[in-house]
Structure formats: structure tokens, C-alpha cells
Amino acid sequence: MQRQYHRGANTSDSAGKPHLLTKYKTTNNMTASAPVSIDTLKQSASSACAKALSGVLSYDHTQTSTWSSDIINTLLSDLHGHFGSSYKLVVNSIVLQTSEAGPQQGLNVAHGAFWDNTKDGLWTYDYNEVKGVRVVVTVTWTAV
Numbered sequence: 001m002q003r004q005y006h007r008g009a010n011t012s013d014s015a016g017k018p019h020l021l022t023k024y025k026t027t028n029n030m031t032a033s034a035p036v037s038i039d040t041l042k043q044s045a046s047s048a049c050a051k052a053l054s055g056v057l058s059y060d061h062t063q064t065s066t067w068s069s070d071i072i073n074t075l076l077s078d079l080h081g082h083f084g085s086s087y088k089l090v091v092n093s094i095v096l097q098t099s100e101a102g103p104q105q106g107l108n109v110a111h112g113a114f115w116d117n118t119k120d121g122l123w124t125y126d127y128n129e130v131k132g133v134r135v136v137v138t139v140t141w142t143a144v
Contacts, residue, residue: 034123034141035082035086035087041123044078044079044082045127045137045139046125046127047074048071048075048078048137049071049129050129051070051074052067052068052070052071052074053067053129053135056130056133057130057131058130058131058133059097059132067095068093068094071093071135071137072091075091075137076089076091079091085144086143087141087143087144088141088142088144089139089141090138090139090140091138091139092138092140093137094109094135094136094137095134097132097133098133100131107136109136109138111138113140119142120140120141120142120143121141122138122140122141123138123139124137124139125137125138
């Protein structure tokens with residue numbers, strides 16, 4: 001078992017400077033052990049986000065819980081078919097409001113875990129297809 005640290009989605013601050021995070025072993029790719037292809041993960045995450053945000057024209061805070069729930073449930077259902085019962089899955093969804101007029105907002109998403117690097121992993125996906133809405137999805141898998 002090794003302790004891993006993952007720098008998640010866009011880790012730059014509002015000035016565009018990257019946050020230098022060196023605690024633990026740093027890596028931006030914790031998918032070497034993925035039992036499915038990265039293309040499958042991307043397709044599943046993109047489809048789940050597109051389905052949940054279908055018809056959405058802009059950010060609406062009152063809908064964010066529904067969007068996140070829909071994304072998570074769709075993605076869990078789809079990925080369970082790919083991963084099978086040999087893995088436990090955890091899916092997180094962060095929905096952010098974006099603005100073209102204002103300064104770029106920073107986002108720092110970090111994950112830490114004790115796990116087996118040969119069987120367990122984590123993958124983050126950034127979805128920006130809807131004006132004013134940004135979704136960051138994280139999929140974590142652990143072998144049973």
C-alpha cells in the first residue's frame with residue numbers, strides 16, 4: 001500500500017499561477033491501474049454530464065443538486081457495467097458557476113488515499129460544454 005496524492009482539476013489561482021503541492025507523492029495520472037480504458041472513462045463522464053445538462057442554457061444554483069445527482073447516478077450505473085463487481089466505485093461531482101466577464105476563478109481539488117497502486121486508482125474529468133457551467137467529475141475505484 002502506498003500513500004498517493006493527486007492534483008485534481010485546474011489547480012491555478014485567479015492570477016493563473018499553479019499551486020505547487022508537494023506533500024506526498026504527486027502525480028497527475030493515477031489511471032495506470034484502470035481496468036477500463038481512459039477513452040471509456042471520458043466517454044462515460046462526458047455522456048453523463050451532457051445528459052444531466054441537456055437543455056441547460058446557463059447556471060442555476062437551485063438546479064445544481066439535481067445536476068450532480070443525475071451525473072453521479074448515470075456515471076455509476078454506466079461504469080458498474082464496465083468495472084464489474086470486482087471494484088468499488090466512488091463518483092464525485094462539483095458544479096461551478098463560470099463567467100466570461102469576471103476574473104477566472106481558481107479551483108484546487110485534492111485527493112489522498114492509502115491503497116494498492118496496481119489495483120486502485122482515481123481519474124478526474126473537466127466538463128465545460130455549457131455556457132456558465134463547469135463540472136468536475138472524479139471517479140475512484142478500489143479492488144474488492
